[in-house]
Amino acid sequence: MIANSAMDSFNSQSLKINKASRRSLFNAVMTGLAGLCILAALVPLALVLFYVTVNGFNRLDLDLFTQLPPAPGLQGGGIANAIVGTLIVVAIATLIAVPIGVLCAIWLAEFGGDETSIDEWVRFGVNILAGVPSIISGVFIYGLMVKPALPGYSALAGGVALAVLMLPTIIRTTDEALKIVPQDIRWAALGVGASKYQMVLKVVLPAAVPAILTGVTLAVARAAGETAPLIFTALFSPFWPNGITNPIASLAVLVYNFATLPFKPQQELAWAASLILVLLVLVSSITARLVTRKR
Amino acid sequence: MNPMAITNDVVLRAKDCDIYYGSYRAVRDVSVDIPQHKVTAFIGPSGCGKSTVLRCFNRLNDLIEVFHLKGKMTYHGQDLYAADVDPVEVRRRIGMVFQKPNPFPKTIYDNIAYGPRISNYQGDMDELVETSLRRAALWDEVKDKLQESGFSLSGGQQQRLCIARTIAVQPEVVLMDEPCSALDPISTLKVEELMKELTQDYTIIIVTHNMQQATRVADYTAFFNAEVVEGAGGKVGYLAEFDETQKIFSDPALQETRDYVTGRFG
Numbered sequence: 001m002i003a004n005s006a007m008d009s010f011n012s013q014s015l016k017i018n019k020a021s022r023r024s025l026f027n028a029v030m031t032g033l034a035g036l037c038i039l040a041a042l043v044p045l046a047l048v049l050f051y052v053t054v055n056g057f058n059r060l061d062l063d064l065f066t067q068l069p070p071a072p073g074l075q076g077g078g079i080a081n082a083i084v085g086t087l088i089v090v091a092i093a094t095l096i097a098v099p100i101g102v103l104c105a106i107w108l109a110e111f112g113g114d115e116t117s118i119d120e121w122v123r124f125g126v127n128i129l130a131g132v133p134s135i136i137s138g139v140f141i142y143g144l145m146v147k148p149a150l151p152g153y154s155a156l157a158g159g160v161a162l163a164v165l166m167l168p169t170i171i172r173t174t175d176e177a178l179k180i181v182p183q184d185i186r187w188a189a190l191g192v193g194a195s196k197y198q199m200v201l202k203v204v205l206p207a208a209v210p211a212i213l214t215g216v217t218l219a220v221a222r223a224a225g226e227t228a229p230l231i232f233t234a235l236f237s238p239f240w241p242n243g244i245t246n247p248i249a250s251l252a253v254l255v256y257n258f259a260t261l262p263f264k265p266q267q268e269l270a271w272a273a274s275l276i277l278v279l280l281v282l283v284s285s286i287t288a289r290l291v292t293r294k295r
Numbered sequence: 296m297n298p299m300a301i302t303n304d305v306v307l308r309a310k311d312c313d314i315y316y317g318s319y320r321a322v323r324d325v326s327v328d329i330p331q332h333k334v335t336a337f338i339g340p341s342g343c344g345k346s347t348v349l350r351c352f353n354r355l356n357d358l359i360e361v362f363h364l365k366g367k368m369t370y371h372g373q374d375l376y377a378a379d380v381d382p383v384e385v386r387r388r389i390g391m392v393f394q395k396p397n398p399f400p401k402t403i404y405d406n407i408a409y410g411p412r413i414s415n416y417q418g419d420m421d422e423l424v425e426t427s428l429r430r431a432a433l434w435d436e437v438k439d440k441l442q443e444s445g446f447s448l449s450g451g452q453q454q455r456l457c458i459a460r461t462i463a464v465q466p467e468v469v470l471m472d473e474p475c476s477a478l479d480p481i482s483t484l485k486v487e488e489l490m491k492e493l494t495q496d497y498t499i500i501i502v503t504h505n506m507q508q509a510t511r512v513a514d515y516t517a518f519f520n521a522e523v524v525e526g527a528g529g530k531v532g533y534l535a536e537f538d539e540t541q542k543i544f545s546d547p548a549l550q551e552t553r554d555y556v557t558g559r560f561g
Contacts, residue, residue: 185399187393189399190386192386192413192463194410206401
């Protein structure tokens with residue numbers, strides 16, 4: 001039986017919220033600071049979207065999506081070849097980078113790990129590749145494929161240059177995605193008599209697909225906007241795409257070329273191309289999220 | 296200890312096995328004969344090597360790089376650890392159910408079908424899935440939702456799904472590593488009833504912490520214990536006694552067995 005005196009000496013105030021205490025103040029200040037940082041991070045994004053939309057929106061019309069660029073100074077025309085060109089070059093880059101990147105990551109995550117393995121060197125190399133400036137990738141492919149006319153300025157060369165930039169992102173995100181798959185599932189697959197490749201291909205990889213898709217989307221978004229590599233490799237073309245062994249137009253290079261021309265129509269086209277590029281990246285990100293959410 | 300004479304056919308046999316992780320001997324002197332179409336339980340306090348020995352039977356310890364086995368383990372007389380034996384083939388004949396239910400992130404149907412598909416099963420898959428689910432006492436509960444994810448089931452159902460998945464490849468032996476420890480009592484009861492029925496077609500080895508479970512389901516029981524040793528790890532497990540369940544629990548040959556089953560330690 002608790003003595004009454006013990007109850008009387010308990011101070012019920014000690015339980016109550018005290019807004020003025022040092023701890024509460026510190027809490028409030030840090031929460032406010034964190035909120036400001038969120039704003040600081042979101043404001044540039046909002047400004048870019050707003051600015052691009054405001055400047056590019058007026059130029060949106062059917063011609064934009066169906067016509068070739070006009071001669072300098074002339075009105076009308078569109079950026080249809082650049083849109084198609086970007087899609088083609090990014091598609092080539094994705095077709096090269098995704099299989100190589102995913103298989104490399106599968107090797108790192110599932111088959112490496114012995115004392116004799118070169119795992120850490122491969123990961124180290126990938127990290128270095130991730131830091132390579134995009135223009136270097138362009139110059140590299142210029143020396144490899146353009147100068148010796150193999151096949152020269154072309155969509156193919158542009159695609160390869162972009163693939164080099166996409167590779168580290170895809171390898172790293174796939175590696176992480178595979179590591180996250182719980183070990184239980186691997187043991188379960190081996191327990192029903194699966195060989196290692198059966199386990200990886202049919203159980204581990206499907207489980208990691210949502211995360212891998214996110215990584216691929218990130219890589220594609222980066223590649224779609226790269227300009228420097230394309231200047232040396234895919235060059236530009238005012239005409240419709242003419243096979244992948246010839247120069248090709250792309251949105252990023254179009255913006256680069258047209259934004260600094262002293263002609264208003266070209267500048268407007270550059271804004272419109274910027275808007276299309278931003279929208280392309282937005283749409284692919286949202287699609288990736290939708291697809292992975294269904295799983 | 297004297298290995299007892301088993302009157303049934305012996306499916307798996309371990310003779311004087313020592314299990315090493317690198318230079319650390321984890322379990323010593325394991326000699327046991329697993330009889331066909333019976334349930335054999337491995338009991339004993341934590342950390343004395345029961346699960347380790349279990350995993351040796353289906354070559355799952357191979358995944359641990361520093362593991363190696365001294366002594367002989369045979370399956371129908373054939374050395375399981377011979378150089379020309381394919382661990383994948385071993386695992387198709389000796390299946391395993393794990394402690395924590397681990398269904399694949401696929402539909403219920405695909406969970407069951409995965410094993411047969413990778414073994415190039417040519418028969419009617421729908422029929423095999425239904426038979427396996429019926430045998431695991433899960434068919435009635437899932438027959439209308441075979442295309443839903445394996446994770447949409449409760450814990451007890453998931454474990455029965457894992458059992459169905461294991462028997463779908465039609466192994467001869469099913470190893471169960473504390474299959475009920477993560478389940479509620481009602482699911483546990485269902486799984487235990489299941490085990491008894493499965494012995495018609497399969498041989499079962501179960502590791503369990505629950506002595507009462509061993510008395511309920513097992514025909515034979517092996518009691519593992521551990522002792523302190525010098526060196527890394529500090530202890531080594533060993534097989535103390537192996538006999539019919541009834542004998543182990545009512546009149547064991549060793550004092551340490553008697554102490555464990557009466558609850559004086561463990």
